[in-house]
Every structure is written in structure tokens, then in C-alpha cells.
Amino acid sequence: MTTVIREYDLLQQINQGKGTDLIKIIKLNIPLKVRPFLEEAGGLAGFTGKFFAEGFRPRYEFQEFIRQCFIIGYKSLPLVGLTGFIMGLVLTMQLRPNLVQYGLESALPGMVGIAIVREIGPVITALIFAGKIGSSIGAELGSMKVTEQIDAMEVSGTNPFKYLVFTRVLATTLMLPILVILSDAISLYGSYIGINIRGATSFGFYWDEVFRNLTFGDVMPAFVKTYFFGFAIGLVGCHKGYHSNKGTEGVGRSANSAVVLSSILVFLIDLISVQITDLMGLN
Amino acid sequence: MAIYPEIKTHRLKEHLSEEVVRIRGLKKSFGSNKVLDGFDLSLYRSENLVVLGKSGSGKSVLIKCIIGLLEADEGEIHVLGHSIPELDHEELDQIRVKLGFLFQSNALYDSMTVRENLEFPLRRHWIVVTQDQVDQMVREALENVGLGHTLDMMPIELSGGMRKRIALARTLILRPEIILYDEPTTGLDPITAGEINELMVSIRERYKTSSLIISHDMKCVRETADRVVILIDGKCYAEDSYDGLSRSKDKKIRDFFE
Ligand SMILES: Nc1ncnc2c1ncn2[C@@H]1O[C@H](COP(=O)(O)OP(=O)(O)OP(=O)(O)O)[C@@H](O)[C@H]1O
Ligand SMILES: [Mg+2]
Numbered sequence: 229m230t231t232v233i234r235e236y237d238l239l240q241q242i243n244q245g246k247g248t249d250l251i252k253i254i255k256l257n258i259p260l261k262v263r264p265f266l267e268e269a270g271g272l273a274g275f276t277g278k279f280f281a282e283g284f285r286p287r288y289e290f291q292e293f294i295r296q297c298f299i300i301g302y303k304s305l306p307l308v309g310l311t312g313f314i315m316g317l318v319l320t321m322q323l324r325p326n327l328v329q330y331g332l333e334s335a336l337p338g339m340v341g342i343a344i345v346r347e348i349g350p351v352i353t354a355l356i357f358a359g360k361i362g363s364s365i366g367a368e369l370g371s372m373k374v375t376e377q378i379d380a381m382e383v384s385g386t387n388p389f390k391y392l393v394f395t396r397v398l399a400t401t402l403m404l405p406i407l408v409i410l411s412d413a414i415s416l417y418g419s420y421i422g423i424n425i426r427g428a429t430s431f432g433f434y435w436d437e438v439f440r441n442l443t444f445g446d447v448m449p450a451f452v453k454t455y456f457f458g459f460a461i462g463l464v465g466c467h468k469g470y471h472s473n474k475g476t477e478g479v480g481r482s483a484n485s486a487v488v489l490s491s492i493l494v495f496l497i498d499l500i501s502v503q504i505t506d507l508m509g510l511n
Numbered sequence: 512m513a514i515y516p517e518i519k520t521h522r523l524k525e526h527l528s529e530e531v532v533r534i535r536g537l538k539k540s541f542g543s544n545k546v547l548d549g550f551d552l553s554l555y556r557s558e559n560l561v562v563l564g565k566s567g568s569g570k571s572v573l574i575k576c577i578i579g580l581l582e583a584d585e586g587e588i589h590v591l592g593h594s595i596p597e598l599d600h601e602e603l604d605q606i607r608v609k610l611g612f613l614f615q616s617n618a619l620y621d622s623m624t625v626r627e628n629l630e631f632p633l634r635r636h637w638i639v640v641t642q643d644q645v646d647q648m649v650r651e652a653l654e655n656v657g658l659g660h661t662l663d664m665m666p667i668e669l670s671g672g673m674r675k676r677i678a679l680a681r682t683l684i685l686r687p688e689i690i691l692y693d694e695p696t697t698g699l700d701p702i703t704a705g706e707i708n709e710l711m712v713s714i715r716e717r718y719k720t721s722s723l724i725i726s727h728d729m730k731c732v733r734e735t736a737d738r739v740v741i742l743i744d745g746k747c748y749a750e751d752s753y754d755g756l757s758r759s760k761d762k763k764i765r766d767f768f769e
Binding site: 372379380381383 | 575578580600604607608610612614615616617618619620621622631632635636637
């Protein structure tokens with residue numbers, strides 16, 4: 229409500245020619261744009277706080293956690309594997325002509341290996357994971373919220389935050405790194421096939437080349453950031469679903485905004501992590 | 512029409528001595544939306560009390576305050592002698608074992624079979640230990656609502672009326688002393704609604720439960736109510752038996768009967 233009035237005020241001011249007063253525009257405009265953002269960030273921060281405050285106290289929902297690991301991890305395998313394979317294959321085929329031009333064909337396995345392990349594997353897998361798992365968590369919890377299933381759990385002696393949210397966030401946090409490792413491996417295999425479409429490289433030589441070029445500084449930061457990706461995706465999905473608005477439209481919106489927000493967070497975390505590894509001199 | 516501060520006309524009054532739910536001056540608002548504004552109510556042992564109110568008048572909010580799903584802003588809520596706002600989480604769980612809640616949207620867990628739905632409250636409240644006992648209680652609860660054959664079905668495979676009855680079975684499985692029904696017949700066809708009404712009456716006869724029934728379906732009110740409370744503008748507007756209210760000349764009360 230307040231936003232509408234402010235927007236209107238702003239238009240009025242501009243129409244009356246007072247709008248040239250830059251300070252005024254900024255004063256009016258900043259709260260307008262910043263406030264929803266801050267509210268979103270505040271809500272998410274509160275949710276994260278609750279995760280750490282409540283989750284690690286008994287009673288532990290071990291069975292539900294295992295079930296979620298199965299659903300979130302195992303059932304994402306085909307999708308992650310397929311996209312990983314195509315990614316490795318395509319990347320190789322597209323890099324190849326340029327490298328051949330400079331006679332650097334032998335550098336292909338090393339380059340693709342670094343690209344996949346450091347950046348493309350983690351980020352693409354996380355984005356696909358956000359699309360598949362983030363949205364399904366958002367929609368599932370959203371529909372549980374609007375059909376009062378979350379309330380029903382609460383009156384049945386269950387803490388729904390622990391039962392639903394904690395288990396899912398923990399599962400996404402622990403499953404995504406595993407999926408990324410598998411996806412990296414399949415990507416690299418795809419790349420091997422990509423190389424052999426035109427050239428002839430032996431299987432052993434290919435893997436030797438890949439691993440010779442990978443250092444601790446390549447592998448470790450990439451591995452660590454996937455935990456944060458997984459955590460962000462699970463948390464955002466749960467947050468959006470858990471605070472879903474009434475009605476089926478609300479459920480759709482939760483699922484949608486879960487994907488959008490968690491995809492943005494994946495890139496933000498990626499950005500932060502590259503700064504940190506840079507500072508630590510790990511490249 | 513006078514507003515009844517205490518029960519005046521009631522024939523059941525003698526054995527309605529014990530107040531199992533007592534609400535005084537309950538206030539609850541969401542932002543500037545004052546939903547409940549000094550609501551009073553008493554539910555006595557083994558009576559069926561209906562709270563009648565228009566859509567959006569705050570009926571669901573009222574029973575969610577009773578069971579502790581929503582926090583009241585002000586006022587007194589006593590359930591079986593315990594003050595709900597003062598209880599901590601564990602104490603609240605103990606009270607909730609004795610309080611059944613039938614949700615307006617049934618709230619059956621979509622991802623679980625009927626059997627798992629019914630087992631859920633049993634297991635979560637740590638009530639039964641052996642699998643045999645669980646099985647027997649589940650079977651009995653389902654037979655109570657006449658749906659023994661649905662044991663391994665998913666909620667999505669059931670009709671609306673069946674889902675309502677499964678939800679009722681899940682509510683009954685803990686043998687609660689008090690049952691809160693949130694619009695048990697809304698959205699059902701008249702025949703199914705009639706069956707649900709019969710079930711509610713027979714549950715009271717069999718288990719001597721006290722029930723608080725939220726409704727705006729007059730047929731449900733007529734068939735189940737010992738006493739009716741009318742909720743208007745967040746307050747208890749009137750209180751009487753169904754017959755008493757149906758003879759009322761008050762405009763706002765007449766609206767419900769027409
Ligand atoms: N969690 C909430 N946040 C904000 N407002 C709420 C919330 N729950 C209920 N309300 C508001 O309280 C009012 C009463 O809602 P309630 O669900 O109790 O109505 P009701 O009497 O049960 O209606 P119906 O017959 O449609 O179920 C409505 O105006 C609703 O918008
Ligand atoms: Mg309601």
C-alpha cells in the first residue's frame with residue numbers, strides 16, 4: 229500500500245517539474261526499490277537462523293532425512309548425468325577448432341578438465357538442481373501449507389520445521405556435492421568422446437592429461453562451494469514453500485520464485501567464492 | 512434479541528457442569544484486521560456446540576487459537592484446565608493428544624497412504640509401541656468411518672467425502688476428549704454431508720467426546736447441535752439452542768436461517 233502511494237507521489241513530483249530535484253527522487257525511490265529486497269533478505273536470514281537454532285536439537289528426523297536424500301539425490305541422477313554428458317561433449321567439440329588452429333590440440337583435455345571441474349560442472353549442475361529440486365520443494369511445501377498439512381503435523385506432535393525443512397535442506401546440502409562429482413566425471417567422459425569424434429586419443433592418456441592439469445586449488449574450492457549451492461537451493465525452496473500464500477496460485481508462485489531466487493544465489497555464491505579463493509591465493 | 516452471557520435455556524445444563532474449553536475476552540488481529548474482538552465461549556463435557564458465523568468471520572482463527580496453532584493477542588483460553596498461551600511446546604503436545612482437530616481442507620498428507628496417514632499421529636505422539644497395536648487401531652478407526660477397504664490407497668485416489676471421513680478417522684484414532692471440527696460438511700453434497708453429520712452424532716454417543724463444530728451449514732447445525740453460538744464481528748453475538756435461535760426475530764440471526 230505504502231509503495232503505491234510513494235510511486236504516485238514520485239510521478240506527481242516529476243510531472244510538476246519538481247522531479248529534477250535529484251536528491252528528492254533518490255530519497256523517494258531508494259526505499260521503494262530497496263525495501264522489498266531487504267524484506268526478502270531479512271526473511272531468508274531469519275529462516276537460516278531458525279535452521280541452525282532448531283535443527284540441531286533433538287528430536288532428529290532421521291528416517292525422513294534418508295527418504296529425502298533418496299528423492300533429492302538418487303532421483304536427480306538421470307537428469308544430472310544426461311546434461312553433464314552433453315555439456316562435456318559439446319564444450320569439447322566447440323573448443324577444438326580454435327585450439328587446432330594454434331596447434332594446441334593436445335591441451336584440450338587439460339583445458340576442458342579445468343573448465344568443467346572449476347566452474348561449469350558445479351554451476352550448471354546447481355542450476356539444473358535448482359530447477360528440478362528447488363521448484364519441487366517450493367511447490368510441495370507450498371501445497372502442504374495451503375491445505376493445512378503443515379498445521380496438521382504440528383498438532384500431531386511433530387515440529388514441521390524440523391520434519392520438513394531441516395531434513396530437506398540438509399539433504400540438498402549433502403546431495404548436491406555428490407551429484408556434482410558424478411556430473412563432472414560424466415562430463416569428462418563426454419569430453420573424451422568429443423575428442424575422439426575427430427581425433428584419436430587413448431582413454432588412459434586422456435585421463436592422465438586431465439588429472440595432470442588439475443591442482444588442489446582447482447578441485448577444493450569448487451567442491452566446497454557446491455555445499456553452499458546445495459544449502460542455498462534447499463533453503464530458498466523451503467522458505468518460499470513454507471511462507472506460501474493461500475490458493476493454488478500461491479503454490480505456483482512459490483515454486484517459480486524458489487527457482488529464480490536460488491539461481492541468482494548460485495551465481496552470487498560463485499562470485500563470492502572466486503573472490504575468496506583469489507584472496508587465499510588458491511589459483 | 513438479548514445477548515446471552517450465560518446459558519439460560521439449556522436442558523442439558525445439569526450434566527454440563529464441567530467446562531472443558533473456556534474462552535474469555537479473546538482478541539486476535541492480523542495487522543489492522545480485527546478478527547476476534549473479545550470473544551467468549553464455554554464448551555461443556557460431552558456436548559456438541561456449534562459456532563455459527565459467516566465466511567471470513569474468524570471461525571478458523573478461533574479454533575486455531577484453541578489448539579495453539581495461532582497465538583492470541585489477548586484473552587484467556589483454557590482447555591481441560593490448562594491455560595494454552597502459557598504452555599511450552601511439550602506441554603502443548605500433551606494437551607493436543609486429547610484434542611482432535613478436523614481441518615477444513617482435511618489436511619491428509621498427500622505423499623502418504625491412508626494407513627501412513629492414520630499411523631502418523633500415533634507414532635509421532637509416541638503412543639503405541641507394537642506394530643500389532645498400530646495395525647489394530649488403524650483398522651478400527653477406518654471401520655468406524657466405514658472405509659476399511661481404503662487402507663493402502665493414496666489420498667488423491669479418494670473422493671472428497673471419503674477424504675473427509677479418512678481425516679475424521681485420523682482425528683479419532685487418538686480417542687480425543689475434545690474434537691474441534693472446522694466446517695466438516697462444507698463442499699460436500701447433501702447426502703454425504705448428512706452421513707458426516709450422523710458420524711459426528713454417533714461419535715459423541717460412543718466416546719462421550721465434547722465437540723466444537725464450526726459451520727455455516729444450517730442442516731449440519733440442526734442435526735448436530737446441542738447449543739449454538741453465533742459469531743459476529745469478532746464477538747459472541749448470541750447463544751441458544753437451535754430451536755431458540757430459529758424463533759429469533761433479530762435481523763442478523765434471521766439471516767442465517769433464510
Ligand atoms: N494467517 C493469517 N494471516 C493474515 N490474515 C489471516 C490469517 N488467517 C486468517 N486471516 C484473516 O482472518 C479472517 C478470518 O479468517 P478465517 O479463516 O478464520 O475465516 P472463517 O470464518 O474460517 O471463514 P471460512 O468460512 O471461509 O473458512 C480473514 O479475514 C482472513 O483474511
Ligand atoms: Mg475457515
